Amino acid sequence: MSSNNASEKTVSDGQRTTTEERGHESTVAHEPAGRSACPECAGQVITEDEQSFCTDCGLIVADEWVDLSPTLTDLGLVGDADQSIETVDPLRTDKSLHTKIGRSTDGQGNPLSNEQWETVQRLRKWHQRMQFGGTRKRTKRLNEGLRDVEMIGGNLSLPDHVIRQAAQHLRSASEARLPGGRMAWEALAGGAVLLAVRASSVDRDDIDVAVARYTKAPHERVCAAARKIRCECGFDVPLIRPNAVMAVVDALDADAIPGARAVRTWRLAQHLLQLGDQVPVGSGTPRCTVAAAALYAADRLLPEKHLTQPQVVAAASTIVATSRHRIARYSQELVDAYTDEHGTDDPSVGLEAERDTLR
Template sequence: MHPGDVYETGFDESTDRSIDADAACPECDGNVVADGGERHCTGCGLIVDDYHIDHGATAWSAPESNKDPRHIGAPRTATMHDGGLTTQIGRFRDGTGDQLDGARQRRLRRLRTQHRRARHGSKRERNLEFGLQEISRIVGVLDLTDSLDEQAAMVFRRAQRADLLRGRSIEGVAAASVHAACRCTGLPRSVDEVGAVARVTTERVRNAYSVLNDELGLPAVPQTPRDFVPKFASALGVAARLRKRALELAEFAVETGVANGRKPSGIAAACLYHATREQGQDWTQQELAAVADVTPVTLREGWQDLCEVLHDVESSRTATTEGR
């Protein structure tokens, strides 16, 4: 059977068809060369024959290509223990869409059972799948991005390869991996936020993250008050000018040392509180402290220190101006 009878475009590799350049050009008897999967004449440019097989990947995610992507499937991903190359066994219909009879459905049920048992070659793979599923659950609850899910999965895989799961709960290491991915990307997600949706206590998540940070050498970025200001401002729905002023105060607090030794989220809430007071807003310390997940005392102490430094800077500017 000719390959064109089966495939509408191109040829299959199993046809053993090849291209050589022995014949002469049928038009001008010129020299015929083979290049790029085709034979063409160097004299008149006539393409005598072509046979091109694209060995590259198909653009499955390109909707403008007008190609059927069902034979390709999704790309590989680190969020699944098998890299995304999972076999799915149907239940009620075959590949053509026809209804299966009872005997075949029972056979497929037995096949699914055996497939489920054979998916894991060892307990290590089973633990990996459970940990990656827990990471995906936490990422979904916290409404984080798919890219962060990938990064957290890579951190968990590194932890398993370094044998850091021994003696620790898989849930705790999975939650710590999510927090580690947030820290490495600069997202303002604290351990308390991740621990609130984890299936273990926050203290165990904190301990697991400490181990990951020490043993894996994570490139964690130190959190600053500026990282938390946009999050708190969006939660409160304040105006853009207040957010801009709070960001300026957050940078000022870091430069002057007000934020040294203090919780970044508390200083961010204090900066936002000071910005609202300057604009005559009626946000209370209790409301801002609840958004920042700190106590009103923490917010008030940071705000008072910020006010003192602002007052000193303003006084020195006034004295310099009068001296001139």
């Protein structure tokens, strides 16, 4: 073979094949972390927040989302995974693995005649029936929810990997049978997008309001759906309102709780809210509502009661709509969870546990 021809070089350990041409520097197609070394210093390349970089010199190798799941080759099932794995799309109910029937053109892009178009429409109808299978009604609702996720992500100009992660969250919610009752599919779609954005490197300022703007559900229900998915499915993602208890405390009257007592009440309420996320308590309720119930429960556990239900409801209602019934119900559930966790209703145990968490 002539030296002027391009020579192919196979990169070991699963890396892509690159081409070196005469007069040009060789390039390396970088794979996910653990499969390649830094091209500058040969250091270790790791992937974090959809960005691959060298731990030694800091060179950014790739800034696009990569699928880190094991291939069929890694699992020892096939010899050449690149030739045996179909691309999947979590935004489709069948992950786009089934037959796709066009709308107005044939395989070569030619327009269909009237007779061909009618035939294709019949094929599409029967294909859709077979695609949704025995759980047709629930699968159709999942399909509509995935369309909502795609619509919300498109309106917010979110990256593709964030939209796909939101689709995975919605699928997990469907498998956990979360839709139903007051928890609508529309709210779950917005909550799934909200969780995916919180877990990514996208700018999060007022993102809950932005997501609710394009969701077919109120802001309160979107936040409640996000908390329900996070608590019921056990996702380790950043909290939607990490300072919910302090927000309720700030909304109270200045003289509602004395200064020294306010700190102890806030710390105990923080501990109760963490228990509420673990149990969970009021998983389909906005976190600020549960935070208000935790504040009232903390005041009940401590000696010399200072807060009343109307005071707490009025303060929480400045953030999210709530009621005395919710505060009374969730505060009692939080006290029960506290007693089950520590075997006592002594507030000093919870305060000590919160102190250890802050350390």
